[in-house]
Amino acid sequence: MNASSQSTRRSWIVLGVVTLAWLAAYFAARWLLKHAEMETWLRVCVALFPLPFFGAFLWMFISGVRSMDELQRKIQLEALAIAFPLAVLLLMTLGLLQRAVDLPFEDWSYAHVWMYLPLFYFGGVAIASRRYQ
Amino acid sequence: MKNRLKVLRAERDWSQAELAERLEVSRQTVNAVETGKYEPSLSLAFRIARLFGQRIEEIFQLDSESSS
Numbered sequence: 001m002n003a004s005s006q007s008t009r010r011s012w013i014v015l016g017v018v019t020l021a022w023l024a025a026y027f028a029a030r031w032l033l034k035h036a037e038m039e040t041w042l043r044v045c046v047a048l049f050p051l052p053f054f055g056a057f058l059w060m061f062i063s064g065v066r067s068m069d070e071l072q073r074k075i076q077l078e079a080l081a082i083a084f085p086l087a088v089l090l091l092m093t094l095g096l097l098q099r100a101v102d103l104p105f106e107d108w109s110y111a112h113v114w115m116y117l118p119l120f121y122f123g124g125v126a127i128a129s130r131r132y133q
Numbered sequence: 134m135k136n137r138l139k140v141l142r143a144e145r146d147w148s149q150a151e152l153a154e155r156l157e158v159s160r161q162t163v164n165a166v167e168t169g170k171y172e173p174s175l176s177l178a179f180r181i182a183r184l185f186g187q188r189i190e191e192i193f194q195l196d197s198e199s200s201s
Contacts, residue, residue: 069158071171132165 015060022053079124086120136193139167
């Protein structure tokens with residue numbers, strides 16, 4: 001393994017750690033908002049608590065994409081070209097369905113449906129990667 | 134577009150991973166170029182040509198050129 005691929009590997013490990021920290025911060029904030037009694041200003045602070053972690057994740061992710069070679073970047077672009085319209089389609093459809101019927105909040109609120117977006121992205125990466133194998 | 138990358142690599146007894154390392158790209162990229170699933174940028178094509186000491190058109194050919 002050369003120095004470049006070692007560096008790339010290290011970057012992806014750091015990205016994984018930052019992602020876990022972000023998710024931990026998100027679920028901790030969610031848990032606190034649901035179970036702890038707090039004043040409004042503190043609830044807002046807790047709700048915003050995961051943002052710096054997300055900022056670190058975004059920074060690492062963009063750095064990771066910039067360090068990719070041209071084919072890997074093309075795969076990322078194609079993955080996002082699949083994931084983004086799917087995300088828009090999901091949100092628009094849910095918006096219409098909410099007007100049509102009462103969707104259960106616990107299942108279909110935007111507080112929950114974000115979990116589908118990474119699935120769209122990873123699905124897009126899998127589909128795009130397959131084209132070049 | 135067709136290319137002679139696989140032949141040139143085999144002549145030097147390099148693996149795809151070795152070639153990828155020399156070109157500073159991923160092995161997936163080398164494989165995709167070799168199999169014609171991905172057409173490299175001009176910059177990468179120049180790097181490939183320099184690495185093998187040949188001109189770009191000696192390595193890469195349009196399908197219409199190779200059939201005529």
